[in-house]
Amino acid sequence: MTDFPQTTPAAPRRIAHLDMDAFYASVELLRYPELRGLPVVIGGGGSPPPLQSDGTRLFARLGDYVGRGVITTSTYEARKFGVFSAMGMMKAARLAPQAILLPTDFAAYRDCSRRFKEAVAQIVPHIEDRGIDEIYIDLSGHPEPDEQVGRRLKDAVRAATGLSCSIAIAPNKLLAKIGSELDKPDGLTLLSMDDIPARIWPLPAAKVNGIGPKSARKLEALGIETIGQLAHARPSLLQEHFGLTYASWLLRVANGEDQRPVVTHSDPKSISRETTFERDLHVIHDRSRLSEVFSRLCGQLEGDLQRKRVVGRTVGIKLRFDDFRTVTRDLTLHHDVADADAIRGAAGQCLKRVPFESRIRLLGVRISSLRPMHDASPAKEPRQLTLLD
Structure with a gap:
């Protein structure tokens, strides 16, 4: 009888999404700790706040801004007033005139980005760079339990930068991306496919990366507002309004399905x-x-x-x-x-x-x-x- 070689089953996919918390604003708060707890907006050009004779700094107020700039980011305290990134600063000034306005300093943000990514790479090298403040990490086959490696990654980022991040570990990139928003700031979220009904389906459909404002409005017009409602929608209804390809994708992602790999290298298009x-x-x-x-x-x-x-x-x-x-x-x-x-x-x-x-x-x-x-x-x-x- 011939003995066939045994094959080792592939390790289950474990994908982490790491997202820095209010990144640009957090970098500025390291520089100006006296602003912690205050509504702060980052955007536009200009000079750093001048140092006064008594040792304090004179910070500009958003309500005094005049121009065409847009907000790069804002602290969580400013977001309570409805002030978010990509909003015109003149509009934001009407919502939160007393918010502190700081100029952007992209050299400082790039340096901090480099340091947090280098710290993560010392623990797990399989990283997909998604921008200045977020990465995917392939933990498949990594020996540490999810919570342990998640804590170690967060500690390493804080040691390298002084900043907090939010991490979700899930079976795929889709769920990891959604999960990293669930417990912000400074969150660690562990998701399995069994968690989809309780934690994912109640969320708005627009929380899925790839469902933009236009598609979300079309879904809402069909009575589909949450991811769960989308998961249970009639396929024929979705195909009628979105076409076969996009309708098929909508049903897959609403049920937490995503086979995209973590891409550690890509050439610019x-x-x-x-x-x-x-x-x-x-x-x-x-x-x-x-x-x-x-x-x-x-x-x-x-x-x-x-x-x-x-x-x-x-x-x-x-x-x-x-x-x-x-x-x-x-x-x-x-x-x-x-x-x-x-x-x-x-x-x-x-x-x-x-x-x-x-x-x-x-x-x-x-x-x-x-x-x-x-x-x-x-x-x-x-x-x-x-x-x-």
Whole structure:
């Protein structure tokens, strides 16, 4: 009788989602501990709060802000007033005029991000970077129990940064992402498939990453407001209103199904730079200012490409006008480009295809169809171009 080799069953999937708590605001509170417990908003430019003769700092108030900036983040105390990230600061000022306003300091945030990710990698190296303040961690096969490794990860992040984070450990990325929001701040949430009816189904459908505002409104119009109602919806009803592919996905995620792996390395698909102006700019009267910004964005893209060691073939532009209408144009070249001159030239061709009938609120430049840079040539000396060159 032939003996067949025994196979070891694969370890059950254990995926953690780590999300830093009010990250930018928490970094600032380390710098200004006297603001703890107060409503604080981070956003816009400006200088750090000046030190007064008595040793205290003079902090700006949100109610005194005038401009076109948007909120980057806010403390939990500010969120109680309805002030959240991506909200216009003028609108936020009406909701919480006494909130403290601090300028963004992205160098400090990037440094803190690097430190917390390095601390996690010392414990579990299988990390998917999802941005400056969140990561997925593949714990499948890790020997420690969930609660033990979760506590150790949280302690390591606090030791490296002085900040708290919230972690959820679940059978997949979908549940881990939702779970990390359940017990914020400083939460540790452990989920299994058996927890879905009690902990996941009562949540709004929009809590699922991938169900945006438009889809949530359509679901609500069908009488589907929670994840549980979505899980029990008639498949034919969903297919009628969302199509077969998206309806199938909705039913899977509502039942906690997600097979996406933790991706520890990925190549960028595109790189972009954009800026929102403090005031809407006129294409003729503000031509010099637009040209200056246009050239700067292209130069920044060149630097990004050099750092990532990639070149691209498709150049595009993005414009948002004063009526919030957004226009994009792309141009695919016959050769790869990586220097500011070539990017400006191609982006300028895209701009010529746009009718400028309104003032410009936002200008952006991007490059895609990327591939590795094997034989990088020295960057050319920049030359000044007008917006439509």
